[in-house]
Amino acid sequence: MTYIEPAPITDKENPLASMMQRFDKAVQLLGISEEMYHILKVPRKQVIVGLPVTMDNGEIRTFEGYRVIHSTILGPSKGGIRFDPAVNLDEVRALAAWMTWKCAVVDIPYGGAKGGIACNPRQMSAGEIERLMRAYTTAMLDVFGPDQDIPAPDMGTGPREMAWLMDEYSKAKGMTVQAVVTGKPLVLGGSLGRTEATGRGVMVTALAGMEKLRLNPYKATAAVQGFGNVGSHAASLLRERGVCIQAISDISGAYYNQGGIDIEAAIAYRDRNNGMLEGFQGAEMIAPEELFSLPVDVLVPAAKEDVITHHNVANIQAKMIVEGANGPTSFRADDIINEKGIMVVPDILANAGGVTVSYFEWVQNRIGYKWTLERINRRTDRIMKDSFNKVYQTAQQYQVPLRIAAYIVAIDKVASTYKYRGGY
Secondary structure, X not given: OOOOOOOOOOOOOOHHHHHHHHHHHXXXXXXXXXXXXXXXXXXXXXXXXXXXXEOOOOOEEEEEEEEEEOOOOOOOEEEEEEEEOOOOHHHHHHHHHHHHHHHHHOOOOOEEEEEEEEOOHHHOOHHHHHHHHHHHHHHOOOOOEOOOEEEEEOOOOOHHHHHHHHHHHHHHHOOOOHHHOOOOOHHHOOOOOOOOHHHHHHHHHHHHHHHHOOOOHHHOXXXXXXXXXXXXXXXXXXXXXXXXXEEEEEOOEEEEOOOOOOHHHHHHHHHOOOXXXXXXXXXXXEOHHHHHHOOOOEEEEOOOOOOEOOOOXXXXXXXXXXXXXXXXXXXXXXXXXXXXOOEEEOHHHHOOHHHHHHHHHHHHHHHOOOOOHHHHHHHHHHHHHHHHHHHHHHHHHHOOOHXXXXXXXXXXXXXXXXXXXXXX
């Protein structure tokens, strides 16, 4: 049979297109039928809404909002809401599918979803953003629900916006419904450990990969591209486990210290310097592209998509790449990475710590009880380590890289569940 591109994206360097090409490869290895292929490809529900909002100057502007439910076969759908001018239905469809595979690979009982509003929050006041989020929530009252679809923060949104969503939904239902959304402030039912969860998952899977490669963490070196929430927590946690972090970077540039960067000092400097590393004195500045070619053991791309491509992959000297960001490696770079013998812990596994703790937040909301940070971290670590081992074993079985193995694990889980439920 001829396999059709699941997402309507044709740019082969696009990270979402890259993800779908890997999806196709895993489907072929699994021998999935054409019927099941199309079941997995087509979203379960796609909602487009117009959102009239009164702006601060009295003008009424109408924004377009989206929510795509890719799958609910494993449980209620889960996925963030992004506020960004470039949001469109095609992007949201692909990101919803991405969430399905991410939840499945770490064995979380969620399907995948994604939402978004085409807007520029950087050019809007807090009041305008609040009115927009409340309008979106009202429009999605028959979509959202603790047992149906559970949103979360994403690009351009955060705990503040999730609090407004929870409040608007709760008012419509006539009672407080904390479990309708995750990523909330702690006082509204948010979970301890959520802020550092994605970075923690990167750390756990990095150590698991180092164990397979027989790399001693206390003798290992790493470079972390991106020093935001994910990158800084991953760097800090890896440093705690003995790894020498020789390089970090953010939008202001890259910083290198062969003897190791004081990560806590770098975080403190960033936090009092408007979130930027610019001017940091604990390391020498290097060109951002140099960070990728450093002779370190572990490279953590944790900033944005499509930073490792066929143009720069030949320069990478790391023994292992752990993808903290979504889609940092293009499909065209995969073959070169594999030829070089570099282990890649793929994004749908490495950065799944965030959705794992979001799941814990939802569970705590449902039972009305808060867990300790120690319990959350212990359970997150176990899930991430078990998921890595499952993917590693699958890679050995099929003789494929970890990336394709992760998709095989995820797709097989969803397809098998669909068959057992007798969905067609």
